[in-house]
Amino acid sequence: MKQQMKQAIELHINGDTHEVLVTPSDTLLEVLRDKIGLMGTKRGCDLGTCGACTVLVEGEARLSCLTLSVDAVGKKITTIEGLSEGGQLHPLQSAFVENGALQCGFCTPGMILTAKAILDEEAHPTEEVIKKKMAGNLCRCTGYKKIVEAVMIAAGQPGGKA
Numbered sequence: 717m718k719q720q721m722k723q724a725i726e727l728h729i730n731g732d733t734h735e736v737l738v739t740p741s742d743t744l745l746e747v748l749r750d751k752i753g754l755m756g757t758k759r760g761c762d763l764g765t766c767g768a769c770t771v772l773v774e775g776e777a778r779l780s781c782l783t784l785s786v787d788a789v790g791k792k793i794t795t796i797e798g799l800s801e802g803g804q805l806h807p808l809q810s811a812f813v814e815n816g817a818l819q820c821g822f823c824t825p826g827m828i829l830t831a832k833a834i835l836d837e838e839a840h841p842t843e844e845v846i847k848k849k850m851a852g853n854l855c856r857c858t859g860y861k862k863i864v865e866a867v868m869i870a871a872g873q874p875g876g877k878a
């Protein structure tokens with residue numbers, strides 16, 4: 717097997733700078749979990765089909781299993797660990813908890829980061845827009861109704877709670 721050369725890169729994650737040794741084929745997901753220890757980003761399919769590995773790169777939702785770590789150099793990366801501030805949950809996190817929008821929680825970091833990207837782009841999206849933009853995030857246990865409701869509640873939408 718051909719050995720890949722390792723190189724040192726710096727990644728800006730949740731306001732901190734991390735220097736890591738990577739090969740050209742290391743994905744951002746592998747680096748976050750296996751080299752930096754940020755286990756909130758989940759490895760589901762590792763194929764780009766479940767959304768569990770979603771993080772924000774420059775504010776946009778990205779599948780970290782399909783993103784090379786070297787392509788994230790110089791960009792602002794946000795994982796679920798970077799969402800709370802001063803010990804306070806982000807409003808999306810609170811809405812998910814209070815609305816029962818999670819069970820095992822495996823899909824939740826990806827769901828919440830996708831939702832954050834949606835709300836950062838459009839403060840009051842319709843239910844249809846939320847459903848459409850979150851279609852790539854799969855949940856095997858909660859169902860999607862409470863998840864969509866939670867995003868609407870976080871957005872201050874009066875129709876959020878059924």
Ligand code: FES
Nearest residue numbers: 760761762767781
């Ligand atoms: S682990 Fe990346 S999309 Fe499933």
Ligand code: FES
Nearest residue numbers: 819821823855856
């Ligand atoms: S809460 Fe279990 S997969 Fe979504």
